[in-house]
Amino acid sequence: MAEYQPPLREYQFIYHELFDPARTQALPGCEEFDGDLVNAVLEEAGKLYTEVLLPLNRSGDEEGCHFEDGEVRTPAGFKQAYQQYVEAGWTGFACDPEYGGQGLPNAVTLLVQEMLCACNLSFGMYPGLSHGAYDAIEAHGDDELKALYLPKLVDGSWSGTMCLTEPQSGTDLGLVRTKAVPQEGGSYKLTGTKIFISAGEHDLTENIVHLVLARLPDAPAGIKGISLFVVPKFLPDANGEAGEGNGVSCGAIEHKMGIKASSTCVMNFDDATGWLIGQPNKGMRAMFTFMNTARLGVGVQGIGIGDAAYQGAVAYARDRLQGRALKGPKSPDKPADSLLVHPDVRRMLLTQRAYVEGIRALGSWIAREIDVYERSTDKAEAQAAEDLAALLIPVFKAFGTDVGFDCANLGVQVFGGHGYIREHGMEQYVRDARITQLYEGTNGIQALDLVGRKMSAHFGRYMRRFFQPVAAYIEERQDNEQLAEFIQPLAKAFGRLQRASAWIAQNGMGNPDEAAAASSDYLRLFGLTALAYLWTRMAEVSLDKLDGEERRFYQAKLDTARFFMQRLLPQNSGLFSAILAGSKSMMAFEDEAF
């Protein structure tokens, strides 16, 4: 059941206690975001999202989007909800004040996004894509494009899309065929078909700004010949308002497993007028600069759904009376005990909880590093932060959405047969979560990014930003008896991660199949180890506060940390063995035998 409450106390713990809020506040442009303001922002967002967006989650899923005569209508209530969302200023919360935004640091917006995803993932797609378009134009557009498009994207009157995929060109964007022909006056005419375009067509905004990957007539073949263009649905008139129609049309919408209230469109560009963003043939480079935040955003979807599923499962397990505790009745006055008495139910709930809180900490860590590299004036500090974010983002995206999906699935399981019934809302989380493992680079691609690009970059410099501080953290606490139950398993997992990294570096050099074959297991090993580190830190913070008023809150943190260390982290040794077994068992298998 949609039992979601914004986990504001959790957010405060992460924001103010686990990490140092002063480091974020000291960054240029963040001075005014003190603790009170941050708490107020989170509270306001949580209120609006749960009041307005959460009730539309299931109805939107049931109704889906409508496609009639080339136009897409979003489910009932979405348009009004979008108006409320816009009026409250949430379309510009993460944007530069220069264009009308509020300039919130990523450390805050990540948590706001999480609530949005937890309440209504489909709805979140629309402003989410607008923000992707905003980022691309802001980073690579010229001043004219920025002045024309950014304020509209920030105030939410226009929305955005990212048009990358074509029928023959998915993961391999070098195969893109959409062509762009230069015109007098500096514009281009684009022709081609794009598929899987989220928010490609809808009725929420006055105009839709498509960012389109296409090929110039003289472009080199492959990935080095791709350029990025902005192509609006309606051409801006002299006043910068949506004017006459452009050669952009929606050919169909997809019928999907989940996120049904998000329109996923086939977009046809037929001599559509567009303008180049950034340098010719450097479209991929432009894409990569905001790929980081986009992938961070998808990882957050994993947390949001995971938390919603957890909260629903907890509420159900508490109320549902079924069976008796194995060691004797817990509620003899009632016809049966609640589901909470059953060890396996507790296993599932704690698994959800330990993953959700752990992944949330990982995402927040990365968001803080992104804030540093986007804003810090200290070059070395910014470089280190960028390295760390680059390293951890594929881990966060893939591991976060994998465990997010697992949590959604466990949510169904806790409900038993009722979980399979639509009106309880739990199965929707499974269907909605499934896409997060696929888009913005499938999780397999994230794993390849990690072992192929991030591990080897600058002879392992990105790796240093994670491994050296974690090693130092462990070293400093080796003799800390209170923390021993956390530090010891962390140290073991960390040692395995080190050895697995060295093994992949060594064996992958001569045979890239070895690195690729190890990649998904390695990414999961990395994710588990990162969470073990963060859970140890969360336990360390909580240990100091067990005597206070919020004893129960901190005790629960400590106990969840214990559960993680004892029941989830041990997967690392299996993953380690699998990695070291090498690629042979899969690569030697004969193709014909499949």
Next chain:
Amino acid sequence: MIADGYTGRKGKGGFYRINREGGGKVKESINLKTGEYSVSLKPSLESVDAAKLGLRAMLQHSDEGGQYAWRVLSKVLSYAASLVPEIHDQIHAVDEAMRLGYAWKYGPFELIDRIGGAWFAERLRTEGMAVPPLLEAAGDEPFYRTENGLLQYRTTEGEYLDLPRPEGVLLLADIKRRSKPLAKNSSACLWDIGDGVVCLEFTSKMNTMDPMIMGMIRKAVELIPAMGFKAMVIYNEGTNFSAGANLGLLVYAANLAMWEESKQLVKEGQDTYMALKYAPFPVVGAPSGLALGGGCEILLHCDALQAHAETYVGLVEVGVGVIPGWGGCKELLTRWTVNKRRPGGPMPPVIKSFETISVATVAKSAAEAGDYMFLREGDGITMNRDRLLADAKAKVLSMVDGYAPPEPVEVKLPGPTARVAMEMGVDSFVKLGKVTPHDQVVANGLIEVLSGGDTDMTESLSEQALLDLELDQFMRLARHPDTLARMEHILETGKPLRN
């Protein structure tokens, strides 16, 4: 261009110029058609990539590079082929002349063999170019072949004769053609070069020292007496004897915070070189080209050297932010200490070693290497590269009778008093701006080792004590982010970073 003032860096620019607008340094080149400068682009030719599959693949490629290569090589090689027997009776003399006189890696006939003589002749024919009679006559037969482990060349009469080697020339390449290694791993080999002598050859990339080489050295120390061999030379026929330790490995281990493993890597090198030094048989190092860092330290642990005249030896570790950790500091210190002609007192060995290591001195020739104690009295120098192995072998054989491993050396070092004085010296250089902040950090680590750590002149330090000091300081520096920045920079750009 000259008339318009485009005379190079001091004028308005030349064919190239450095554009410093906007604070950066951008290398630009002149467009020969328009005269405008634009950012220098690194050409990327598919034919160059294709060349990884062999020279013929490059010549067959249709892009500009492939066409250019064909036009040059087709003419040069057929010209060379037309000169035999006019300028010399046999092909090997022409090849040798081009190798020695023009520094070609392969002579023209060797190149034709690599391309494929029949293919080459056919293409010349197709393009209407004359096919030299010698090439025509060879048909499908190569100019060189290996028969029963011996290299043979094709005579102008079409028969194959053994390639003559003058007396005093011994080539490892010949030995490798006719025998199997005694032991082999991915980075090193042991060869039986006759008369009871084993040759240790490095085969790693740029002959960098890595754990596999260390393993092979330890194997040699066991295997040589066990199999009845008498002596060893360390020699290879690469362009360089050894470019030093495998830095990539070290950087990667440091980036993964694998401190224990990194330490083990250093310790293992120390132990291995010590085992080499005190092995029960004589060892002669025979370097040629670069012998730097760890490649220099292995030479310092040999009984004697026979160096090619063009050998560049040096302890260059400070350039990448560390100090010699495989006994380089220890060897220079002890060598200066026992040197009879040095000035008296405790300081000269410390100062001499410091001067050499702290500025990464590289001797510009084998002769000069003696000035820095890299070569000692009694070490030999060979002028002709092809005779180096034979000379080294003769030298090591002359040491076999009555051989005893060297006596362990102990040194007395001044300790903290010297350290403080030397640190002040470095500090004054920092104030003058002649030494960067990280240079100072590294220099202080070096001083700590060379002054003997926490010691004084009444105390004798063993070699092991000095090695322990090296290890401590090496590991301290390897953890420093500025050291890692230096290593990363040199690995990526090939140039040192002055941070």
